[in-house]
Amino acid sequence: MEAQRQCQVQSVTFITPETFILRFSREDLTFQPGQYLSVGLAGHREQREYSIYSSLTADFLEILVRVVPDGKVSRQLAQTKPGDLLAVDGPFGYFLISEAQKQKPFLFIATGTGLSPFHCLANSLPTLDYQFLHGVRHQEEQYGYAEFDRSRLVSCVTGGGGDYQGRVTQYLRDHDWLPETQVYLCGNCDMIYDAFDLLKEKGIPSSQIFTEVYF
């Protein structure tokens, strides 16, 4: 972990009415794909944790933020303008892919903004053999897909209009997975719990299941 940095906001891009990509200067920050940062406004004591969305090679940092109605930091970040300063701590976290794993098949599963670390992983490690299940409620939440290999991505949209109509867990249940699959789960705790049970039923040991819960 490195010391706290002050990073300058470069852009705020809303991709749904509640979700935006916050881009800011990298300030030589080094990280591993899958890690997260603690971010807040410079000079304010409150910070929150966000997975890194941008790739290792980008000369900027991006995080995907969903505005929480009673959330202090997400609302502050949504109102930032280019040039504003952010306090950035990190990187943190263990949602990583080791060298020993890289040749194995991966199953990435996310709901909503849980897509963020996979966006970073897929773009930073382009040779990974992965399939990505992204669960959302509505069609307009299918964001960030342009930077994925679309043949590896299945959008599971409960409201209809995606590659699959239904929850990611339903898709998981309906398909078979290689026993050596390394499964990475990111999103809300309920989805992770359901997927965890299904994966164990399908014979994937817990040592091959990695989680990043968004609280």
Next chain:
Amino acid sequence: MKYFILNLGCQMNQSDSERIQAVLQQMGMEKTENEEEAFVRGIVACSVRQKAIDKVYSKIYEWNEQKTSKNLLTFVSGCILPADHEKFLKKFDLIFSLQQLKDLPDMFRQYGVTTPFSASLEREEPEFSPLMGGFWQVKPQYSSPFEAFVPIQNGCDKFCTFCAVPYTRGREISRPSAEVLEEVQNLVKAGYKSVTLLGQNVNSYGQDRPGQEMTFAELLKEVGKIGQREKADFWTYFTSPHPRDMTREVLEVIAEYPVLAKQIHLPLQSGDDKVLIRMNRNYSLDRYRAIVTDIRAILPKATLFTDIIVGFTGETDEQFHNTRLALEEFQFQMAFIAQYSPRPGAASYRWEDDVPRDVKKSRFHELTEVLLASSLAYNQSLVGQTLRVIVDKPDRKPGYWSGRTEGKVVVRFPAQEKDLTGQFVNLRITQVVPLSLEGELIPEYAGQLSAL
């Protein structure tokens, strides 16, 4: 000029307080345990539980009431949540972080309080390290003549959802190993018998400066070498390690050096994988099991302690049962079992505390029974053995002393000696109950004592 400090919380706060006291005493102040006679009154705060935070508010309210008739200066430091920090600014005269401790004399002077030290503008300032603002370079005022706590790290990067430490103490910073080893060496030379290396995640020591700082295993090895070099008799402990960062190398180093105590405190928190996910602990029960297997193989005589939380948000009967099974499997010698209570500032504080209080209580009692049984089974295996014990203090029972084994099991024994505090003695274990032992000084040792 007298000062009074109220310490709240853990051993880390105790250790921090020892450094704050050292600065106050360097300023010419005198410590008192009677707050009524103190002009300077401070609190080393803890934010782990709401009760501790409430204590700060009630104490400062009381002190501020007294200000109408007394001249007082109040301060607060320690673990403070951002929201409380803003409120404390209005209630305390001074609020400072540990990193700002070196500025305390100047703060006093700016506040209009002068001591011979703080009034001196020409005093020689030592060169402070940029890490923690030189906090660790302050020589502490140890509260015990034979047992010391040595901070090796501050802060936490783990973000467990039930804990607010990352928000109160900030990110993990490792104290320079040269400073840690110098402090340990000085303690050993001064005859200290028990040294505990402190940090929120001691075994991630050095990870904040990879390649520039030692790993935790390397640091332990150097402490072991101090024992060899000084031919000293002491036990070194550490608390708390995180299962995610525990390595075989750490255990192998402990096995190699006699001064590294054969006692491991490895917080489990829950025996259910899903609860561990919700707690953001970043290990599975299988991973924990693998570490325990290594401990049993590499350190067969080590005692194993743990921490458990029952009734964490959403914990079902089945999930709790898995924790019970884990306790039965791992046969801990000690478990610090807590009934979950939401901690302000922690992620879980925002979640419904949905396990009823009576269910938490019943789970707490159920696990306590399991612990008592495993503790008793272990203690019974010690009957008849001769064990080395550090004497802590006179026991409540007249004519008895209380101490602890290398594995930190409490032992009581009768002895007529005037003061055995801080000495190693050899005891034959005669009787046991869960969580404690009773022994007798072995005759040859009793003879040695009376000859002294």
